[in-house]
Amino acid sequence: MTYEKVIPGIFKSRPNRFIAHVETAEGLEVCHVKNTGRCRELLVEGARVYLSESGNSARKTRFDLVAVEKGDLLINMDSQAPNKVAAEYMPDLLPGLTLLRPETKFGSSRFDFYAEASGEKWFVEVKGVTLERGGLTLFPDAPTLRGAKHLRELCGCIKEGYRACALFVVQMSGVRGFTPNFETDPEFAKALIEAGNSGVRLEAVDCFVTPESLSIRHKLPILLHFEKNLQQN
Known part of the structure; x- marks a missing residue:
């Protein structure tokens, strides 16, 4: 399976299980987290993450957070x-x-x-x-x-x-x-x-x-x- 229009970013915070704040080259983005689990060991401040553009103009969030780097590991965290x-x-x-x-x-x-x-x-x-x-x-x-x-x-x-x-x-x-x-x-x-x-x-x-x-x-x-x-x- 593949994602369209993926960009990197730096994880900043997760106000709730559905939303993350990520710093990108375009500025701070409010993103949808495609995993409602705790993911405490993954979503730590400063972690490099990857965002997929949803392409749905009706959505409140432009991007989905789909992957994160943990040391040498690249982990997909999309629950779907x-x-x-x-x-x-x-x-x-x-x-x-x-x-x-x-x-x-x-x-x-x-x-x-x-x-x-x-x-x-x-x-x-x-x-x-x-x-x-x-x-x-x-x-x-x-x-x-x-x-x-x-x-x-x-x-x-x-x-x-x-x-x-x-x-x-x-x-x-x-x-x-x-x-x-x-x-x-x-x-x-x-x-x-x-x-x-x-x-x-x-x-x-x-x-x-x-x-x-x-x-x-x-x-x-x-x-x-x-x-x-x-x-x-």
């Missing part, structure tokens, strides 16, 4: 981007893909994709990952009851004879793996381990990121015992 690149990646994830339908309800959840491939019926839930610590990426960056609920309902899909997949799209490259965030949300970590043990396919992929684009690169190791792996590395 993971589903877009996941749709592009789906033929590789599910060989023999014949049907892909977004936003499909099962039980009390609405999953990101329903797919049919090689005679199998799949529900796929996509999670974007922007949190990095020490070369590992983590999800979530804040407690998410909804995230754990989705994982448990993917287990319900398995019981009903469907195939199910939780796909974590890491919106950066240059990292060594993915792990659930045991410290911030132990309930989500527990649900992820239960899902894997119940037959839900767990996949994590990193992305090739530029200020103007995002595309899935390759699979990452998933570490389901975070503290142990930290000690070993």
Whole structure:
């Protein structure tokens, strides 16, 4: 996926979760933040960010904040981007893909994709990952009851004879793996381990990121015992 008319800027402040103040060559811009998460480790004063011009003259904000530099990492932080690149990646994830339908309800959840491939019926839930610590990426960056609920309902899909997949799209490259965030949300970590043990396919992929684009690169190791792996590395 690509963005149009991207310009750099310097992050100044975030008055609320929807708005950021960014200094650009044209002056101070009030921008829409395309990620309502905390992003505290990303949106720090002085960080270099990238803005995409919306092209919608009816909007109050001219630009969307879509990416940020964190040290040597360039991180896409557009919360809509993971589903877009996941749709592009789906033929590789599910060989023999014949049907892909977004936003499909099962039980009390609405999953990101329903797919049919090689005679199998799949529900796929996509999670974007922007949190990095020490070369590992983590999800979530804040407690998410909804995230754990989705994982448990993917287990319900398995019981009903469907195939199910939780796909974590890491919106950066240059990292060594993915792990659930045991410290911030132990309930989500527990649900992820239960899902894997119940037959839900767990996949994590990193992305090739530029200020103007995002595309899935390759699979990452998933570490389901975070503290142990930290000690070993």
